Each structure stands twice: as structure tokens, then as C-alpha cells.
Amino acid sequence: MKYQVPRYLGIQDVQRTKKNSYVLNVGFSDHLSKKVQVDSEAMEVLKFFLQAKTANAAKKNFSWSDAKTQEVLEGLKTAKLLVEVPKRPKKYERYDRHSLFYQLGDLNGLEAQKILSQKKVALIGAGGIGNWVGLNLIGAGFKEIRIIDFDRVELTNLTRQVLFDEKDLGKLKTEVAAKALQKKNTQTKVRPVEMKVTSAKELKKVLKGMDFVILSADRPEKIHDWVDEACQALQIPYLNIGYRDGEGVVGPMTVPGKTSCYQCFKSQTSEDKTKDHSSAEIQNLFDDRYQAPSFGPLNALVSTVGSLEVIKYFTGLGELRSLDTEISVNALTLEWRHHSYHRDAHCWHCQSDSL
Numbered sequence: 001m002k003y004q005v006p007r008y009l010g011i012q013d014v015q016r017t018k019k020n021s022y023v024l025n026v027g028f029s030d031h032l033s034k035k036v037q038v039d040s041e042a043m044e045v046l047k048f049f050l051q052a053k054t055a056n057a058a059k060k061n062f063s064w065s066d067a068k069t070q071e072v073l074e075g076l077k078t079a080k081l082l083v084e085v086p087k088r089p090k091k092y093e094r095y096d097r098h099s100l101f102y103q104l105g106d107l108n109g110l111e112a113q114k115i116l117s118q119k120k121v122a123l124i125g126a127g128g129i130g131n132w133v134g135l136n137l138i139g140a141g142f143k144e145i146r147i148i149d150f151d152r153v154e155l156t157n158l159t160r161q162v163l164f165d166e167k168d169l170g171k172l173k174t175e176v177a178a179k180a181l182q183k184k185n186t187q188t189k190v191r192p193v194e195m196k197v198t199s200a201k202e203l204k205k206v207l208k209g210m211d212f213v214i215l216s217a218d219r220p221e222k223i224h225d226w227v228d229e230a231c232q233a234l235q236i237p238y239l240n241i242g243y244r245d246g247e248g249v250v251g252p253m254t255v256p257g258k259t260s261c262y263q264c265f266k267s268q269t270s271e272d273k274t275k276d277h278s279s280a281e282i283q284n285l286f287d288d289r290y291q292a293p294s295f296g297p298l299n300a301l302v303s304t305v306g307s308l309e310v311i312k313y314f315t316g317l318g319e320l321r322s323l324d325t326e327i328s329v330n331a332l333t334l335e336w337r338h339h340s341y342h343r344d345a346h347c348w349h350c351q352s353d354s355l
């Protein structure tokens with residue numbers, strides 16, 4: 001095992017205070033920066049460990065006893081000035097900067113990457129959000145990304161659906177997106193599934209074996225109910241990502257057996273209203289000409305926050321914020337809101353004994 005002063009730890013300046021004493025001003029941000037006082041001997045040890053070295057090499061270099069070696073290493077590790085550097089398989093080389101980020105979040109960078117490389121994620125919807133989430137996930141090194149959609153690329157998609165080009169007009173989104181993503185990382189299997197979802201039963205077939213589902217389709221009208229039903233039956237967590245007027249929405253993240261489900265959510269957000277014929281007709285007329293405004297930067301923003309939540313879910317990085325919570329951002333004011341939902345103790349869906 002080798003040890004090294006963490007590569008993510010930057011240094012602002014070093015001041016020599018006395019003949020044998022230095023103050024290191026390390027880190028650049030409020031949450032990481034600190035002043036570390038070291039004597040000249042400790043400074044030599046830090047300098048030694050700027051490159052990855054074994055404990056034995058340090059023992060030999062400084063003529064320490066075993067006990068002294070252990071004591072120095074433990075002290076530096078506790079002060080977060082030294083981390084273990086595991087032997088990294090060559091296939092993980094490309095994830096080096098991500099691994100450093102996981103280290104920054106107090107994880108073992110290699111272990112976090114190993115976890116991701118074993119997870120399969122399905123994207124329901126290959127539109128503005130599916131495109132950006134796909135980009136984030138292919139970079140992060142998942143085992144498989146399965147893209148489910150039936151649409152073809154249109155001219156009006158090109159403002160935000162970043163995996164498509166003008167030459168792709170008329171082609172299947174799943175095929176074009178899969179090809180574009182696959183080119184970026186051959187370690188991840190990218191599987192396009194051309195499918196117009198019409199029931200939870202169909203979804204169950206295509207989602208079987210997946211470890212996570214991203215829902216970014218808002219049609220057909222029942223899609224959220226079907227995804228909820230399929231994921232509940234298969235015990236797969238899923239995350240809703242979308243937009244509503246000028247707001248981008250991430251969450252809630254639904255984890256079967258742990259969080260509220262969509263049916264709990266629905267009962268807290270809507271009332272059952274019976275409509276007369278004329279009201280229904282007006283509603284249909286409005287719905288028929290409705291076109292959701294979809295904006296590139298907002299798509300990117302919520303997709304990226306959603307991707308971050310998925311990585312956090314699997315690795316334990318930082319803090320998950322979308323469990324039982326809808327995170328929304330107003331694109332016009334950049335105001336973020338967190339709206340919490342609780343699990344309905346009498347929910348017919350997630351509290352059912354048959355699960």
C-alpha cells in the first residue's frame with residue numbers, strides 16, 4: 001500500500017514563522033481551507049509523501065522504528081494530510097479526476113468507481129434531459145446505460161438535445177444517442193431500446209435487471225404511474241427529472257420500501273375532481289395546443305443535478321437531497337426550493353402487503 005499527500009489538496013502559500021516552524025495555508029474553499037502548522041521535520045515528511053510512497057520507504061528514509069512509522073502515518077491520516085493510494089487497474093485510469101473528487105468527499109476513490117462500474121441505469125426519454133443525463137453517466141463509468149424512447153430527431157430538438165446533429169434529423173433518437181454515447185466510453189454498454197411505453201407490464205420487461213431508472217418523459221399521461229408501478233414491483237429506485245413552466249424539477253427520488261411513492265405524492269398534490277362535459281372539452285382544447293417550453297440551459301441544469309444524485313445514491317458521496325423531496329429551480333431568478341413529501345401510511349401502492 002502506498003500513501004500520498006492527497007492530490008486534491010492545493011496550497012495557497014507557505015510561511016516560515018520561526019526557524020523550525022512553517023504554516024501551510026492549504027485548500028482554496030471555505031469548507032476545505034485550513035492552516036496547518038508543522039515543524040521542519042514534519043515538513044520533510046510531507047515533502048517525502050508528495051509522491052506516492054510506501055510506509056517501508058518512509059521508515060527507511062527517516063530511519064524510524066515500526067512504532068514511529070505507524071504513529072507518523074496515523075497522525076497525518078487523521079489530519080487528512082495523507083491518504084492511501086490503492087493500486088489502480090489500468091481501465092480506471094480515465095476516471096482519475098472523478099476518483100479524486102470522491103476522495104475529496106471522504107470516499108475511497110477506487111471503490112466508488114468500482115461500484116459505478118457494476119451499475120446499470122435506464123433512461124426513459126431520450127430528449128433534452130435524457131441527452132444530458134446520458135452524457136454525465138457515460139463519463140462516470142456505469143456498467144450499462146439503457147435508453148428507452150420511440151421519437152425521431154426533429155429540428156426543434158437541436159437547441160438542447162446535445163447528442164444530435166443536423167444530419168440526424170428523422171433518425172431514431174435512441175439509435176443516435178446510443179451511438180454518440182458509445183463513442184465516448186466503450187467500457188459502458190449503451191443499449192438503445194425503441195419502445196413506445198403503453199403499460200407498466202411492458203416497462204417491467206425492459207427495466208428488469210436495472211439498478212436505477214431516470215424518468216424524463218412526460219407522455220403518455222400515465223407514464224409516471226407506470227414507471228412507479230414497474231419500479232415498485234421490481235424494487236428499483238427511480239428519479240423524476242423534468243420541468244414545469246419556467247422551473248426545472250429534480251425529484252422526488254423514489255426508493256421502494258424506503259421513501260414515498262408516486263401515489264403517495266399524488267395524493268398530497270392533487271384532489272380528485274369530477275368534470276362536467278363542457279369543462280372537459282375546454283381542458284382538451286387547451287391540452288391539444290399546449291407545448292411545453294423547453295430551454296437548453298435549464299435542461300442541462302436539472303439533468304446534471306439529477307445525475308449527481310444518482311452517483312451519490314450508489315457511492316454514498318455527500319448527502320442525497322432528493323429522497324422524498326422535489327428540488328426545483330426557477331430559471332428566471334435562480335431561486336432553488338426544496339419541497340418535501342411524506343410517505344402515506346395508508347398508500348394503496350407502496351404500503352401494500354403484496355409487495
Ligand SMILES: [Zn+2]
Pocket residue numbers: 260261262263264265344347348349350351
Ligand atoms: Zn405510496
